[in-house]
Amino acid sequence: MAVRKKAFLLLPPLRKPKVPWKLIHKRSFKLVCCQKNDFERICRERQNLLKSFITNLKERYVDIYSQILPYNRNFRGQLCLLLVATGTSLASLLRLVSCLGNFPTLIGNGFQSRLLVETGKILFFIFLRCFALFAQDVIVARIVTEFQLSLRRDLFSRLLFRDAAFYYRVSCGNLLYSCTTAVERVSKLLYNLLHSFIPSFLQFIGIFVYMFLMSPPLTLSLICTMPLMLFIYNLLERILLRSTKRLQETAGALSSLLSDTFRNIRLIQSYGAQNYMLEHKLENILTRLRTQSYHFEYSKAAIVPLVTIFYAISVLVLLLMSAYLVGKGSLSSSALLTFVSSIAFLVEPLQVIASNAAEIRNGEVAWELVREHLHASSQVKDFGTYEPQKVEGHVEFRDVCFSYDSQEKHISDASEYLLSHVQFYVPAGSKVAIIGHSGSGKTTLLQLLCRFFDPVCGSILIDGIDSQSMKLSFLRKLIGVVPQDAPLISGTILENIALGHFHVDMDKVYRAAKVANALEFITQLEGGFSYDVGEGGCRLSGGQKQRIAIARAVYTDPRILLFDEATSSLDTESEAAIQSALQVVARNRTVFIVAHRLNTIQSVDLILVLERGRVVEFGKPSELLEKKGRYSELLRTQLSESSMLEGNTWKTHR
Numbered sequence: 001m002a003v004r005k006k007a008f009l010l011l012p013p014l015r016k017p018k019v020p021w022k023l024i025h026k027r028s029f030k031l032v033c034c035q036k037n038d039f040e041r042i043c044r045e046r047q048n049l050l051k052s053f054i055t056n057l058k059e060r061y062v063d064i065y066s067q068i069l070p071y072n073r074n075f076r077g078q079l080c081l082l083l084v085a086t087g088t089s090l091a092s093l094l095r096l097v098s099c100l101g102n103f104p105t106l107i108g109n110g111f112q113s114r115l116l117v118e119t120g121k122i123l124f125f126i127f128l129r130c131f132a133l134f135a136q137d138v139i140v141a142r143i144v145t146e147f148q149l150s151l152r153r154d155l156f157s158r159l160l161f162r163d164a165a166f167y168y169r170v171s172c173g174n175l176l177y178s179c180t181t182a183v184e185r186v187s188k189l190l191y192n193l194l195h196s197f198i199p200s201f202l203q204f205i206g207i208f209v210y211m212f213l214m215s216p217p218l219t220l221s222l223i224c225t226m227p228l229m230l231f232i233y234n235l236l237e238r239i240l241l242r243s244t245k246r247l248q249e250t251a252g253a254l255s256s257l258l259s260d261t262f263r264n265i266r267l268i269q270s271y272g273a274q275n276y277m278l279e280h281k282l283e284n285i286l287t288r289l290r291t292q293s294y295h296f297e298y299s300k301a302a303i304v305p306l307v308t309i310f311y312a313i314s315v316l317v318l319l320l321m322s323a324y325l326v327g328k329g330s331l332s333s334s335a336l337l338t339f340v341s342s343i344a345f346l347v348e349p350l351q352v353i354a355s356n357a358a359e360i361r362n363g364e365v366a367w368e369l370v371r372e373h374l375h376a377s378s379q380v381k382d383f384g385t386y387e388p389q390k391v392e393g394h395v396e397f398r399d400v401c402f403s404y405d406s407q408e409k410h411i412s413d414a415s416e417y418l419l420s421h422v423q424f425y426v427p428a429g430s431k432v433a434i435i436g437h438s439g440s441g442k443t444t445l446l447q448l449l450c451r452f453f454d455p456v457c458g459s460i461l462i463d464g465i466d467s468q469s470m471k472l473s474f475l476r477k478l479i480g481v482v483p484q485d486a487p488l489i490s491g492t493i494l495e496n497i498a499l500g501h502f503h504v505d506m507d508k509v510y511r512a513a514k515v516a517n518a519l520e521f522i523t524q525l526e527g528g529f530s531y532d533v534g535e536g537g538c539r540l541s542g543g544q545k546q547r548i549a550i551a552r553a554v555y556t557d558p559r560i561l562l563f564d565e566a567t568s569s570l571d572t573e574s575e576a577a578i579q580s581a582l583q584v585v586a587r588n589r590t591v592f593i594v595a596h597r598l599n600t601i602q603s604v605d606l607i608l609v610l611e612r613g614r615v616v617e618f619g620k621p622s623e624l625l626e627k628k629g630r631y632s633e634l635l636r637t638q639l640s641e642s643s644m645l646e647g648n649t650w651k652t653h654r
């Protein structure tokens with residue numbers, strides 16, 4: 001027992017994944033110096049290390065592939081065909097080797113019939129193997145193409161339904177990278193796995209068993225260098241894994257930079273920031289990319305030569321061993337010839353596996369990224385089922401608190417909330433203006449109403465029903481939104497007004513455009529409703545974009561309308577057009593207007609004043625004016641500012 005204990009302590013420390021080397025050395029040093037009564041604790045520690053080592057292996061080799069392989073729905077049938085083709089190619093190879101082994105005994109006896117039969121057999125098996133390899137290629141190509149398409153579809157559909165918090169957290173470049181390059185890399189991984197890795201592995205096992213049955217001592221001498229080779233291979237794989245991860249992170253950053261640059265190209269050009277973007281931003285990433293690419297390529301390049309060196313050493317050991325065995329008379333020279341001809345077929349799969357190692361690692365890292373997007377859960381849950389026949393549009397906020405980072409940290413103090421104990425009731429059909437300083441939480445309040453985020457506490461009720469108990473798609477149809485920046489998608493005006501509708505009702509489109517005060521300018525555009533608005537609506541003015549966004553919100557005839565006002569950036573004519581559109585649109589609907597300029601909200605029924613996330617005033621405009629509180633103060637400040645501005649303008653004109 002004591003000897004066993006000592007032996008156990010002298011074992012090299014098991015490597016726990018992600019434990020730095022220094023720590024491992026410290027640990028092994030402690031192991032050697034420890035007291036005997038610490039033995040049980042050390043045993044437990046080692047068992048845990050072993051467990052985590054096995055879990056790590058399982059995660060890498062079993063879990064990843066068990067998730068990727070069944071991804072394709074029609075996978076099983078095609079996989080069976082692939083197994084048949086692989087089996088046929090392997091069997092024909094083994095038969096080929098054995099036929100080649102018979103050949104030396106037939107040489108020297110002229111063209112006898114057996115020689116012809118053996119030649120015919122060899123030809124047949126060569127053809128059979130070539131046909132099986134062709135079938136393998138075709139089946140793998142079909143599996144991989146189907147896999148790639150269904151993975152792209154699935155990823156895109158998951159991303160379309162992700163919540164707003166996700167899109168604030170993950171960069172656009174990362175998402176582009178995941179949907180394009182990462183998917184291609186995972187497909188390449190599957191291709192390598194089915195086309196090279198599994199057939200090569202099966203070929204290796206088949207030839208190995210065949211050789212072992214022929215001569216166990218020679219086979220063992222051949223593989224005596226294998227543990228060392230596997231160790232080196234494993235080490236290189238780890239290095240590859242690390243550099244692949246870094247490389248993919250940098251590639252994601254590059255995609256982010258590119259999408260950011262092209263989206264904001266006019267801003268960059270107008271500030272003359274092209275050289276800054278090129279020499280500072282891009283150069284930084286390219287330098288990182290260069291270093292990481294070299295690191296990756298060097299490790300990749302080292303794999304095949306190392307495998308070949310170990311192969312050469314194994315062959316030398318084999319030659320020595322065979323000389324000894326032939327000399328002793330326990331191995332015939334024809335058996336030796338068959339054995340040697342088999343070695344080429346044994347080494348070929350090893351080289352294939354080694355040369356594909358880098359791409360397999362690349363694919364595994366890309367899969368981690370894709371899997372994260374596929375399986376991460378949304379913070380906003382769609383558990384509600386309630387879909388009432390008729391909705392009036394009464395809206396109530398009941399003691400609502402909210403913070404954007406409530407998911408990351410626990411909030412104990414109410415003052416840390418962005419919106420704190422917000423409480424108000426808006427009867428159906430009312431027009432409410434939400435006012436307050438920039439950053440006071442006005443837009444956030446509207447985002448909560450649409451359930452882009454859920455409150456940390458309290459509830460939001462529509463017609464007295466908690467909005468979380470309603471089906472999310474129903475709730476979103478109930479609410480029309482005109483955001484501050486009035487975003488448009490690339491396509492025609494028609495597509496933008498009837499966004500998301502497969503069947504377009506042209507009468508409704510005309511009516512929506514008319515009430516949004518957009519019909520006149522649309523009919524003047526070339527192609528009218530078929531006019532292409534360009535990427536993000538870049539071929540329209542700010543006021544035109546706003547009016548199309550209003551028409552879009554009206555098209556679905558929502559009970560509640562949210563308007564995040566951005567009229568301050570428009571000229572007086574566009575602003576007047578939008579204001580009059582709003583007057584029409586607002587009829588018979590509950591409307592929330594985030595107002596930045598108080599002169600635009602003279603005809604509202606209620607005013608809600610937000611200050612640092614708290615409702616400081618709520619009521620009819622006349623009541624609030626009488627009260628002489630925050631609203632009248634804000635109104636006075638804005639009026640004096642605008643009269644000063646007008647005075648300045650007048651002076652300049654003079």
Ligand SMILES: Nc1ncnc2c1ncn2[C@@H]1O[C@H](COP(=O)(O)OP(=O)(O)OP(=O)(O)O)[C@@H](O)[C@H]1O
Pocket residue numbers: 168404418436437438439440441442443444445
């Ligand atoms: N996705 C987000 N993640 C973290 N913080 C956010 C996020 N969106 C907004 N904020 C922060 O929340 C606060 C309120 O933002 P919000 O857009 O609601 O203000 P606002 O009153 O509408 O401002 P403005 O009048 O300037 O549009 C701001 O301090 C802002 O920095």
